[in-house]
Amino acid sequence: MARPLISPSILSADFARLGEEVRAIDEAGCDWIHVDVMDGHYVPNITIGPDVVKALRPYSAKTFDVHLMVSPVDAWIEPFAQAGADMITVHPEAGAHVHRTVQAIRNAGCKAGISLNPGTPAKMLDYLLEEIDLVLVMSVNPGFGGQSFIASQLRKIAAIRSMIDKGGHDVLIEVDGGVTPETARLCVDAGADVLVAGSATFKGGPDHYARNIAALRGDGE
Ligand SMILES: O=C(CO)[C@H](O)[C@H](O)COP(=O)(O)O
Numbered sequence: 001m002a003r004p005l006i007s008p009s010i011l012s013a014d015f016a017r018l019g020e021e022v023r024a025i026d027e028a029g030c031d032w033i034h035v036d037v038m039d040g041h042y043v044p045n046i047t048i049g050p051d052v053v054k055a056l057r058p059y060s061a062k063t064f065d066v067h068l069m070v071s072p073v074d075a076w077i078e079p080f081a082q083a084g085a086d087m088i089t090v091h092p093e094a095g096a097h098v099h100r101t102v103q104a105i106r107n108a109g110c111k112a113g114i115s116l117n118p119g120t121p122a123k124m125l126d127y128l129l130e131e132i133d134l135v136l137v138m139s140v141n142p143g144f145g146g147q148s149f150i151a152s153q154l155r156k157i158a159a160i161r162s163m164i165d166k167g168g169h170d171v172l173i174e175v176d177g178g179v180t181p182e183t184a185r186l187c188v189d190a191g192a193d194v195l196v197a198g199s200a201t202f203k204g205g206p207d208h209y210a211r212n213i214a215a216l217r218g219d220g221e
């Protein structure tokens with residue numbers, strides 16, 4: 001299969017040793033570091049804020065791929081950009097004016113992503129593909145790691161792939177939720193460029209990270 005970029009979600013890392021975990025996945029060969037930010041309001045879970053991102057920044061020079069599941073979202077863009085985010089991805093339902101929000105992300109010096117929940121149609125991206133660098137297709141409902149992949153999202157990935165290719169847009173497709181070596185292959189075949197994986201990366205502890213990442217990428221196939 002085509003080689004996807006792998007962005008391990010640190011939601012499944014050992015939170016008591018987060019800096020070491022970020023260094024370990026970096027050394028194990030990941031491409032990006034996926035940071036899930038949850039506010040207990042937009043999603044029913046609370047995770048980490050910009051101070052933690054700032055504290056983690058010295059542990060890896062790789063792309064910090066920050067997935068904001070917070071509402072209202074606009075006030076959090078600048079703090080996460082200042083903390084060291086490279087890519088900031090938002091949900092269109094989490095603010096009143098998503099077009100303005102993605103412009104604010106780019107004005108803050110970051111790449112901009114839009115995330116579509118399983119029930120949100122690809123059509124939402126009309127008029128936005130010119131303004132963004134990434135579409136994050138949620139293949140679980142946001143809020144928790146360790147959920148099962150929702151297969152209907154493969155059709156959405158394929159639809160977005162064709163929108164991007166037809167329009168000649170320079171936009172990556174990332175898939176997040178329930179990604180395993182098996183579902184990874186389906187996502188890449190449907191047109192995904194980047195795969196987020198929490199449980200499947202951190203399974204088995206640090207000695208397994210390199211092997212887990214290689215399996216997700218399809219190395220050796
Ligand atoms: O955004 C997320 C949840 O809202 C996480 O990135 C996602 O669930 C990753 O965890 P796993 O790979 O274990 O499914």
Ligand SMILES: [Fe+2]
Nearest residue numbers: 009036067176
């Ligand atoms: Fe995520």
